[in-house]
Amino acid sequence: MFQYARIPSLLASFDALSKFFWLVCIAVLVFIYPPQLNLLVFAVLLVSALLLGRVGLRRVRQALAVLLALAFFFLVGGLFYGKGEPIFSLGPLVYTWEGLTVRGAAAARILNVMFSSMLFVWVTNPRDFVTGLVWLGVPYRMAFTIFVGLNYIPILSNEMGYIRDAQRLRGLQQGGGRGGAVRGALGSAFRAYRTFLLAVLLRSLRKAEITAFALDSKGFGAFQERTYLNPFRWTRSGLIWLGVWVVLVVLSLYASFGLHLFTGHYFAY
Amino acid sequence: MAPSDPLVLVNGFSFTHEGCDQPALRDIHLEIGSGELVLMCGPTGCGKTSLALCFNGLVPYAIPGKLSGSIQVCGVDPTQIPTPHMATRVGLVFQDPESQLCTLFLEDEIAFGPENLKVPRPELMPRVDRLLAQIGLQAARGGSVFELSGGQKQKVNIASVLAMQPCLLVFDMPTANLDPVGSVEVFAMIRRLVTEQEVTCIVIENRLDDLVPLADRVVVMGAGGSIAYDGPPREVFAHGQAMVEQIGVEIPQVVELSLALKEHAGLGANGTPDSTPIPLTVDDAVRQIKTAFDAGRLRLAGPRPAAEPAAVQDPAVPPDPAALPGPVVVLEDVHFSYRKGTEVLKGISFSMEKGELLTIVGNNGSGKTTLAKQLVGLLRPTSGRVRVCGLDVSRTNLADLARRAAYVFQYPEHQFVAQGKAVYDEIAFNLRAAGRDEREIEARVADLVHRFQLDGKETASPYVLSGGEMRTLSVACMLSTDPELLILDEPTYGQDRARITALLQRLGELRRAGTSVIMISHDMRLVAEYADRVALLNDGQLLFHGPPAELFVQPDLLRKAALKEPPVCSVVQALRDCGVPLPAGILTVQDFVQACRPGEAVL
Numbered sequence: 001m002f003q004y005a006r007i008p009s010l011l012a013s014f015d016a017l018s019k020f021f022w023l024v025c026i027a028v029l030v031f032i033y034p035p036q037l038n039l040l041v042f043a044v045l046l047v048s049a050l051l052l053g054r055v056g057l058r059r060v061r062q063a064l065a066v067l068l069a070l071a072f073f074f075l076v077g078g079l080f081y082g083k084g085e086p087i088f089s090l091g092p093l094v095y096t097w098e099g100l101t102v103r104g105a106a107a108a109r110i111l112n113v114m115f116s117s118m119l120f121v122w123v124t125n126p127r128d129f130v131t132g133l134v135w136l137g138v139p140y141r142m143a144f145t146i147f148v149g150l151n152y153i154p155i156l157s158n159e160m161g162y163i164r165d166a167q168r169l170r171g172l173q174q175g176g177g178r179g180g181a182v183r184g185a186l187g188s189a190f191r192a193y194r195t196f197l198l199a200v201l202l203r204s205l206r207k208a209e210i211t212a213f214a215l216d217s218k219g220f221g222a223f224q225e226r227t228y229l230n231p232f233r234w235t236r237s238g239l240i241w242l243g244v245w246v247v248l249v250v251l252s253l254y255a256s257f258g259l260h261l262f263t264g265h266y267f268a269y
Numbered sequence: 270m271a272p273s274d275p276l277v278l279v280n281g282f283s284f285t286h287e288g289c290d291q292p293a294l295r296d297i298h299l300e301i302g303s304g305e306l307v308l309m310c311g312p313t314g315c316g317k318t319s320l321a322l323c324f325n326g327l328v329p330y331a332i333p334g335k336l337s338g339s340i341q342v343c344g345v346d347p348t349q350i351p352t353p354h355m356a357t358r359v360g361l362v363f364q365d366p367e368s369q370l371c372t373l374f375l376e377d378e379i380a381f382g383p384e385n386l387k388v389p390r391p392e393l394m395p396r397v398d399r400l401l402a403q404i405g406l407q408a409a410r411g412g413s414v415f416e417l418s419g420g421q422k423q424k425v426n427i428a429s430v431l432a433m434q435p436c437l438l439v440f441d442m443p444t445a446n447l448d449p450v451g452s453v454e455v456f457a458m459i460r461r462l463v464t465e466q467e468v469t470c471i472v473i474e475n476r477l478d479d480l481v482p483l484a485d486r487v488v489v490m491g492a493g494g495s496i497a498y499d500g501p502p503r504e505v506f507a508h509g510q511a512m513v514e515q516i517g518v519e520i521p522q523v524v525e526l527s528l529a530l531k532e533h534a535g536l537g538a539n540g541t542p543d544s545t546p547i548p549l550t551v552d553d554a555v556r557q558i559k560t561a562f563d564a565g566r567l568r569l570a571g572p573r574p575a576a577e578p579a580a581v582q583d584p585a586v587p588p589d590p591a592a593l594p595g596p597v598v599v600l601e602d603v604h605f606s607y608r609k610g611t612e613v614l615k616g617i618s619f620s621m622e623k624g625e626l627l628t629i630v631g632n633n634g635s636g637k638t639t640l641a642k643q644l645v646g647l648l649r650p651t652s653g654r655v656r657v658c659g660l661d662v663s664r665t666n667l668a669d670l671a672r673r674a675a676y677v678f679q680y681p682e683h684q685f686v687a688q689g690k691a692v693y694d695e696i697a698f699n700l701r702a703a704g705r706d707e708r709e710i711e712a713r714v715a716d717l718v719h720r721f722q723l724d725g726k727e728t729a730s731p732y733v734l735s736g737g738e739m740r741t742l743s744v745a746c747m748l749s750t751d752p753e754l755l756i757l758d759e760p761t762y763g764q765d766r767a768r769i770t771a772l773l774q775r776l777g778e779l780r781r782a783g784t785s786v787i788m789i790s791h792d793m794r795l796v797a798e799y800a801d802r803v804a805l806l807n808d809g810q811l812l813f814h815g816p817p818a819e820l821f822v823q824p825d826l827l828r829k830a831a832l833k834e835p836p837v838c839s840v841v842q843a844l845r846d847c848g849v850p851l852p853a854g855i856l857t858v859q860d861f862v863q864a865c866r867p868g869e870a871v872l
Contacts, residue, residue, distance in 0.1 A: 004373070006413065125373075125374075126373060127372065127373065127374065127377055147372070148371065150373070151370065151371070151372065151373060154415050155367055155368065162678065162680070162683050163683045165642070165647050165678075166676075166678045166683035166684040167683075167684065167686055168647070168667060168671075169645060169647070169667070169671050169675070169676050169684070170671070170684060170686050170698065170699060170746070170747075171668060171671065171686075171698075171699065171702045172686050195686050195687075199682065199683060199685060199686075202682060202732060203680070203682060203683070206682075207365070207367075207368040208368075210363055210365055210368035210369055211368050211369065211371070212331065213322075213327055213331060213361070213363065213369075214361075214363065214368070214369035214370075214371060215371055216327065216330070216331060216351075216352035216353055217325055217327070217352060217355075217356060217359075217360065217361040217430070218356055218371060218381055218382040218385060218429065218430070218433065219353045219354075219356030219357070219382055219385035219386045219433060220353060220371070220381075220385050221353050221385070222351075222353035222354050222356060222385055222386060223385070223386070223387055225387065226384045226385050226386075226387055227383075227384050227387050227388060227389060227390050227393065228384055228390065229376065229377065229380040229384060229390070229393045229394065229397065230377075231390070
């Protein structure tokens with residue numbers, strides 16, 4: 001879900017830095033827009049992912065499952081807001097319209113920032129992003145740390161699968177008790193998670209050690225600078241895409257701070 | 270460095286890991302010239318990898334410790350130079366093909382090293398093109414390295430190191446994860462590098478059959494971290510018997526055959542009573558044995574005596590099948606697809622009797638592990654039926670099934686659950702979960718600790734054990750509750766011959782007690798020696814199910830599944846083709862020796 005999708009598309013053909021700065025534009029917009037406009041941004045992102053990024057419905061569905069769960073927790077946080085006109089109460093806690101609006105606004109922002117980041121990951125070759133960061137002046141050792149980290153996701157994901165299976169066969173089930181005897185008991189679920197995480201940690205460290213050896217053995221860090229098979233290049237289409245969003249950000253900033261169009265208590269969060 | 274100087278010069282070199290009392294390397298003397306292919310072997314934990322890590326300075330750059338003596342590689346002292354600066358001189362290829370990948374895409378991976386070494390951009394693409402052609406992966410150049418097979422990944426690793434144009438290449442067990450044909454391809458590639466590009470290569474390896482014929486020299490390390498033998502292969506393997514008995518390393522099967530015939534029939538390696546030269550290839554062995562038959566120094570022993578109650582002599586021989594009730598595993602037209610839709614198992618049907626040892630073989634990605642996971646309920650068939658120990662896997666919960674069918678994973682540490690407490694707790698875990706009382710647990714653990722030679726390690730953390738001990742512990746853990754079926758995934762991975770033999774002997778004892786065993790393995794010698802039946806998978810289909818003797822006479826079938834028969838089977842087949850009427854069913858050196866007797870010329 002958090003990996004480059006390698007699908008040829010319009011968004012994938014843009015250079016990495018244009019997409020990165022587009023991400024920054026989205027972040028600015030979601031913090032000045034009211035919830036209604038944020039939902040509109042989210043709709044634009046969805047359409048962009050499906051039509052311009054061609055990332056596929058399945059990937060979008062998986063992402064939404066995670067993001068909507070997260071948004072739900074934000075909305076539940078409205079119970080603790082306290083002020084405003086009540087909608088319902090839960091014991092001493094009162095859910096108010098204001099709580100709903102403020103938490104809803106926050107949820108919409110998070111939804112947009114996270115979904116746009118996911119879209120960026122799906123349509124951007126991490127290599128191009130790294131070379132882009134180096135072009136911006138980020139030291140290559142630092143930029144590649146991100147790259148190697150991304151490289152680790154599929155390895156770690158496989159390892160976690162093996163460990164989960166192996167431990168299930170010994171009677172440990174994350175969240176499911178031990179040996180079927182005390183199924184569901186919180187204590188044993190916690191123990192199972194702890195054991196699982198310890199095994200993942202140890203295997204990850206072992207694998208990370210090999211990766212570190214391999215990096216050293218391949219001359220990584222030997223010199224202050226390095227060359228690139230595919231150095232960073234801006235693309236015209238990427239710049240046009242970025243330009244459109246920059247104009248939108250400038251207009252929105254003017255609308256918000258010059259014309260004071262976007263005001264309301266949802267900024268109280 | 271003058272052209273005549275040795276490329277590697279190690280003199281009285283010792284190394285002790287930080288915090289350890291015993292040295293990992295002890296008084297090493299080694300001289301390797303330019304353009305040599307050196308095979309380095311030795312038992313688990315003998316210091317082979319530590320020595321390899323010294324060549325490019327990872328010891329002491331990344332692995333600190335106490336050093337003494339001197340080491341020179343490509344004219345410099347690697348202990349004085351940071352590893353990244355040694356990269357143009359020494360390339361290192363590790364055992365795990367996946368963890369050493371530094372990028373996501375094929376051409377980036379190959380270019381990664383030269384980029385770090387500031388090779389100008391116009392030179393990068395030609396290097397990448399040349400190396401992609403060399404490893405035969407031009408078609409996949411833009412693809413992800415994680416979509417390649419294990420063998421292809423390892424070839425990419427080799428290419429990525431070669432791209433830095435080092436003068437010395439060191440390979441640490443490069444074929445441990447590969448199927449037999451994948452291994453042969455990697456070894457052939459290494460030989461070509463030495464012959465065509467005059468790159469010096471050191472290969473650390475324990476499976477020697479395919480590599481020894483290609484090596485110029487063999488260095489054998491003993492358990493104490495010192496070099497026990499060093500010389501041309503024929504000279505070194507003349508000490509083959511001592512190597513097996515005293516050091517515990519595997520020797521090539523043709524050497525083993527030659528030495529056994531010499532002992533059994535007084536036959537010298539060249540078919541005469543003298544003792545030189547030792548054969549290194551199947552062709553050598555065939556020529557020599559054929560000469561001995563032609564000269565009357567070796568004869569066929571005639572029909573073999575009726576089978577004795579062999580289980581008494583050989584722990585690997587199963588109990589009498591006639592005395593056993595019904596099959597322990599039954600698969601009926603089993604199909605399985607992962608969510609992505611690709612069918613991984615395509616109509617698998619077979620059964621397995623109680624007390625049998627079945628090996629599942631096949632190339633990387635053929636569906637072996639997926640099949641084994643069906644047997645313990647980790648995966649359920651998409652269609653078809655799997656019955657294990659009388660239970661329908663689709664209708665039985667995992668815990669109930671796990672009590673009857675135990676699965677030992679390839680990497681033992683995946684399965685440790687006692688949170689690093691102690692070996693005792695690790696073995697006791699399943700017993701405690703099953704509600705046994707503490708006195709019974711104590712007795713059971715003590716018995717398993719003793720049987721699996723883990724005495725004295727009861728209080729040690731499982732994670733500080735050696736690789737071989739971890740493997741042994743994982744088997745002991747899974748046997749604690751007396752399962753009826755034991756499944757082992759690549760049990761010989763990273764193990765030396767002595768440990769493999771010890772493990773197989775333990776399994777033999779279990780089988781005599783009625784436990785059935787399934788092994789997933791790439792080790793065809795092990796399959797020939799111990800298996801009652803073999804299930805051969807290829808692309809999710811069952812190509813063969815039957816005794817190994819029937820499989821190993823079908824070279825086309827084996828080739829289709831990227832497998833190779835053990836050398837002794839090749840020798841038998843070649844001798845039959847030459848007119849020597851050897852009986853059917855010869856799978857091991859012992860079988861061969863029993864089929865022959867000394868001829869009159871010797872007598």
